[in-house]
Structures are given as structure tokens and as C-alpha cells.
Amino acid sequence: MSLDRPNAPEIDGSDLFFCIVAARYNPELVDALIQRTTATLQESGVREANIKVMRVPGSNELPYGVYMHALSRQYDCVIALGIVIAGETDHHSVIADSTADAFHKIGMETEVPVINGVVTVGNMEQAVARTTGDVDRGAEFARAALEMAWHKLRLVEMIDEIEEDLLTDDDDDDDLETLFRKN
DSSP states (O other): OOOOOOOOOOOTTTTEEEEEEEEESSSHHHHHHHHHHHHHHHHHHHOGGGGEEEESSSGGGGGHHHHHHHHHHOOSSSEEEEEEEEEEHHHHHHHHHHHHHHHHHHHHTHHHHHHHHHHEEHHHHHHHHHHHHOOOOOHHHHHHHHHHHHHHHHHHHHHHHHHHHHHHOOOOHHHHHHHHHOO
């Protein structure tokens, strides 16, 4: 995971709804991720009432919680938060790979953006640096969620406009091409 911070646009989150599904393993670190994520969402205008937090046992259980909340269609984006620290076996790789794959599939299937906030690190020092230290992954996950929620809403508006145009179009010209270029 890069230590570079991506540039993110300023987004007004006042009308957006988010669900954070967070693992209970490594509770102090995950709690810091939750706090930093929610703080950044609120700094962008998201009301506290528009942020739901659900806890699951560990990172391996995150995909189920994410899937069920995405299926509900109550949220503009779902954020999965967890910490996976390498141990003596490759178990951490299995968890990191399987959850990342699941989050992609969930987002595509449900059409609800899913932010993979599972921080996978080699040791506790790296985990602390990325959750409570100078590397604020919680804020990065929140900014990614805001941007993806915004994109989702813009795309829904564009699709609604296309559908309305198709229903009211009574000529043979290609209005869709014009509409896509406009957006």
C-alpha cells in the first residue's frame, strides 16, 4: 500500500448515506480507523445520523456485512474497515485477497460502491502508523467513499435522463450520442 495520498475533490456529503462495516479484531486500531473515517465524512457535511456502523468478528466476515448492507440499497457507499497483520503463516494473504475480491464482486453486483478499508501490514508498527499515526488511512477511505458515492449519484442521474429521453423521443436521430457527450 502506497504512502502517497491521492488528491480528492471537495464533495458536499450532506445528502449522502454511508455504512461502515468494521472488524472487531485489533479493536484499538480499528476503532481509530472508524473514528478517522467518520470524522472525515462529517467534515464533508455527512450528518452523524447518515452514518451507520456495524461490527463483525473479523476481516473475513466483512464481505457478508458489506453485502447485506449494499443489498438494502439504503447507502450510497459501504466502507469495510479491518486490520490484517502478517503472522507466521500465509493466512493474512488469504484473508486480504479473498476480502478484496469479494468487495469488488459485491460492488459490481449490487451497484453500490464498496471501499476496501482492510489495512494489510507486515507488523504491528506498520498497523499503528496507518491507523493512529501520520498515515491517516481512515481519512483516505472516507474521501474515496465520498467520491464514489458522488460518482454513483451522477451516473444514476445520467441514466435517468437517458431513460426519460428514450421514453419521450419520437424521432429517429441519435439523441443518446449527444447525451453521453454532454455528460
